[in-house]
Amino acid sequence: GAVVSQHPSWVICKSGTSVKIECRSLDFQATTMFWYRQFPKQSLMLMATSNEGSKATYEQGVEKDKFLINHASLTLSTLTVTSAHPEDSSFYICSATTGGAVETQYFGPGTRLLVL
Amino acid sequence: RKEVEQDPGPFNVPEGATVAFNCTYSNSASQSFFWYRQDCRKEPKLLMSVYSSGNEDGRFTAQLNRASQYISLLIRDSKLSDSATYLCVVSPGSARQLTFGSGTQLTVLP
Numbered sequence: 001g002a003v004v005s006q007h008p009s010w011v012i013c014k015s016g017t018s019v020k021i022e023c024r025s026l027d028f029q030a031t032t033m034f035w036y037r038q039f040p041k042q043s044l045m046l047m048a049t050s051n052e053g054s055k056a057t058y059e060q061g062v063e064k065d066k067f068l069i070n071h072a073s074l075t076l077s078t079l080t081v082t083s084a085h086p087e088d089s090s091f092y093i094c095s096a097t098t099g100g101a102v103e104t105q106y107f108g109p110g111t112r113l114l115v116l
Numbered sequence: 117r118k119e120v121e122q123d124p125g126p127f128n129v130p131e132g133a134t135v136a137f138n139c140t141y142s143n144s145a146s147q148s149f150f151w152y153r154q155d156c157r158k159e160p161k162l163l164m165s166v167y168s169s170g171n172e173d174g175r176f177t178a179q180l181n182r183a184s185q186y187i188s189l190l191i192r193d194s195k196l197s198d199s200a201t202y203l204c205v206v207s208p209g210s211a212r213q214l215t216f217g218s219g220t221q222l223t224v225l226p
Contacts, residue, residue, distance in 0.1 A: 034214075043120070043203070043218040044160065093159050095214075105214060107159040 002028045004096050006108035013084060014116055021079045021111045023094030029074035030096035034105065035067075038091040050077045084115045117142055120217035122204050128223045133194045137220045139187040139204030148207040149180055151189050153200040154219065160203055163189075194224045 003026040011019050023033055031052050036044040048056045048069050056069035068080040077096075081088055091112055095105040122139045129135050141149075149166035164171065166178040166187055177190040187204055204217035 041124075041218070043216040044214075046213065046215075049213075091157075104162065107161070110157075110159045112157070 002026075002096070002098050002104075002106040004030075004094065004106045004108040006092075006094055006111050008111060009109060010112050010114075012114045012116065015085050016083055019081045019084055019113060021081075021092055021094075021113075023077045023079070023096070023108050025075045025096045025106075028096075028098050030077075030098070031074065032097045033071060033077040034095045034097075035069060035077075035079050036093045036095070038093065038110075044093060047079075081113065084113070086115045089113055089115045118217075119143060119215045120204055120206055122202075122217040122220050124218060124220060126221040126223055128225055129194055130225050131194055131196060133224075134190065134192045135194060135222065136191075137189045137202055137204075137222075139189075139217055141185050141187070141204075141206045141215075143206065143208065143215075144185060145208050146185075146206040149178075149187050150205040150207075150214075151176075151178055151187075152203040152205055152216075154203055155200050160216075163202070191222075194222075196224050196226060198222060199224045 005024045007022045033050045035047045038044045047062045048058045050056045050069050050071040052071045058064045071077040093110040094108045120141050151163040152160040153163045154160040164173050166180045170179040175192045179188045201219040201221045203219045205214050207214050
């Protein structure tokens with residue numbers, strides 16, 4: 001199946017720093033990538049939809065100036081958490097669609113962010 | 117009311133048991149339905165899509181009741197490796213805008 005990677009898998013940082021997370025589709029071109037966040041014992045919550053070459057669409061309640069998304073190519077999308085605070089600590093997961101008549105979302109392995 | 121509701125469990129069952137999970141969704145416009153499994157500290161992985169006529173994949177059977185807005189997953193002959201959190205997922209169409217339930221935790225005991 002299609003493979004999606006994320007880097008880094010773990011991040012520990014100080015409050016106030018910015019953290020960049022990369023999401024790559026390794027063996028297919030992804031016109032659309034999605035960014036999710038999951039807090040412990042909760043469901044995945046969609047943060048934003050990222051389309052190659054255009055601005056991301058953010059879900060209600062997600063600050064676009066805090067969570068910067070760049071989808072510069074068909075195989076790479078980045079999420080930057082700016083001025084991270086402890087409440088941003090979470091499991092961030094991206095997914096990518098393969099396109100076609102039936103669009104299956106393939107998920108990356110996730111990035112655990114801990115802000116001290 | 118949550119868009120997708122699941123019993124969080126945990127369900128603790130012995131090996132070989134049959135276990136069923138239920139899920140209800142609130143958006144009557146939902147068109148696509150899935151079950152994902154998520155292992156601890158890992159990403160969710162697609163287990164199976166759910167079709168109106170019901171579908172089976174080995175020991176797993178999924179059913180959809182559109183009138184009641186209800187989805188089920190039946191696991192027969194449980195294995196230790198089935199231990200995971202099972203996520204009910206719905207979408208208004210194709211695979212875009214997936215809405216996840218909070219998951220049902222299953223532990224299969226030896």
